[in-house]
Amino acid sequence: MQNEIQGLKNAVPPLLQWYGVHKRQLPWRGTRDPYKIWVSEIMLQQTRVEAVKGYYVSFLEKFPTAEALARASEEEVLKAWEGLGYYSRARNLHKAAKIIARQGFPRDFEGVRSLPGVGDYTAGAICSIAYDLPCPAVDGNVLRVLTRLTADGRNIDENATRVAISRLLREVYPKEAGEFCQSLMELGATVCVPNGEPMCTLCPWQTMCAAHLSGREEEFPVRSEKRARKTERIFVYVLEREGKFALRKREERGLLSGLWEFPNAAEDESAAYGTVLAEKTAKHIFTHVEWHMTGYLIEAKEFFPRFLWVTPEEMRKNYALPSAFKAFKEWVK
Ligand code: SF4
Incomplete structure (x- = not known):
């Protein structure tokens, strides 16, 4: 010593x-x-x-x-x-x-x-x-x-x-x-x-x-073997209606807990929301998990009441969206 x-x-x-x-x-x-x-x-x-x-x-x-x-x-x-x-x-x-x-x-x-x-x-x-x-x-x-x-x-x-x-x-x-x-x-x-x-x-x-x-x-340094990251498949819906876009709040637990986000799901439910105008894929890497996302820009067939509908301006000023959704935010304009 x-x-x-x-x-x-x-x-x-x-x-x-x-x-x-x-x-x-x-x-x-x-x-x-x-x-x-x-x-x-x-x-x-x-x-x-x-x-x-x-x-x-x-x-x-x-x-x-x-x-x-x-x-x-x-x-x-x-x-x-x-x-x-x-x-x-x-x-x-x-x-x-x-x-x-x-x-x-x-x-x-x-x-x-x-x-x-x-x-x-x-x-x-x-x-x-x-x-x-x-x-x-x-x-x-x-x-x-x-x-x-x-x-x-x-x-x-x-x-x-x-x-x-x-x-x-x-x-x-x-x-x-x-x-x-x-x-x-x-x-x-x-x-x-x-x-x-x-x-x-x-x-x-x-x-x-x-x-x-x-x-x-x-x-050097000597390290333990790294654990592989989990991959999750996610479908992201950017819903637009009359110049407003849908947001929802994540649950108060787990990854990105309580933050605003575009509606998303593990299954492809795009047809249920309206007409798909554009589609693209993106990937986001967190520490322990990787999101492989398919995003849809959709003309929503109604103002689904379970979501909050905001203008692009309101979204920009008041709602913090995690960077995982950055690729799809480009559609909000
Ligand atoms: S401390 Fe790092 S950079 Fe400096 S001589 Fe040693 S190995 Fe090289």
């Missing part, structure tokens, strides 16, 4: 130095406001940096403080989140904002971790970046970087590995905890990238990285 700690301690200064020179300019960099850091971290969960940038800026324009977010309606929050996916994140942000508006933003790990939607990783990131606390934020990126650095063959999908590496990291956190946390993330995102293609010649650790020095970068 002592050797491991010392090895990792030696790796901190070159990493911080590299980060100071090479970090990307991102809209959430440079702030110490825990609210803004929290929003960025929640948005970045399972979502690419490029996709998050625009959302982050406009979300903060609409809701510049936790109090402003707490005052908004759930529909407004979901609308601001439209297209970003994993909507339970937006609902949890909203719920947590109400707590923060009453009690202030928590100042320690336990307090931050207790907010709805905040796990160990996010709490660690917020506490280190906002408050310089030595709270490791260990995700797949950080585990990959560190297991390569130390040629650590433990399976990173096992919780015990995550716990052991978090413990080790806590020992080496420098006083610039926020910079260190972000530098590890940055190295994983831009240099020590996944899929066996790290750019070692650009890496501040190239002279001390055990995997690189032994030419075994591709052997």
Whole structure:
């Protein structure tokens, strides 16, 4: 353990130095406001940096403080989140904002971790970046970087590995905890990238990285076999009548729970709705399931009362539709 700690301690200064020179300019960099850091971290969960940038800026324009977010309606929050996916994140942000508006933003790990939607990783990131606390934020990126650095063959999908590496990291956190946390993330995102293609010649650790020095970068990290995604066949109906389109709300459980959507079903029921004007297929990939969709633009034979009928303008302004339906939204005009 002592050797491991010392090895990792030696790796901190070159990493911080590299980060100071090479970090990307991102809209959430440079702030110490825990609210803004929290929003960025929640948005970045399972979502690419490029996709998050625009959302982050406009979300903060609409809701510049936790109090402003707490005052908004759930529909407004979901609308601001439209297209970003994993909507339970937006609902949890909203719920947590109400707590923060009453009690202030928590100042320690336990307090931050207790907010709805905040796990160990996010709490660690917020506490280190906002408050310089030595709270490791260990995700797949950080585990990959560190297991390569130390040629650590433990399976990173096992919780015990995550716990052991978090413990080790806590020992080496420098006083610039926020910079260190972000530098590890940055190295994983831009240099020590996944899929066996790290750019070692650009890496501040190239002279001390055990995997690189032994030419075994591709052997790390060790992971469990991935489970195959389930495929679901779905028929989507874009029903139009007199310039209005049909929407319905999903059930309050499971995938995309409680969000607005175009009517859809596992069976082809298009004939029951009216005259088909156009048809196309699309695919959407979620974490554990893949939707293979056939969409129909249909001139509806009546205003089916079980649906909400809205104009394209109302849909655009007030109803957040998941990006799974993006391909069919083009028909709404
Ligand atoms: S030297 Fe290569 S494998 Fe090692 S940490 Fe750097 S980029 Fe990753």
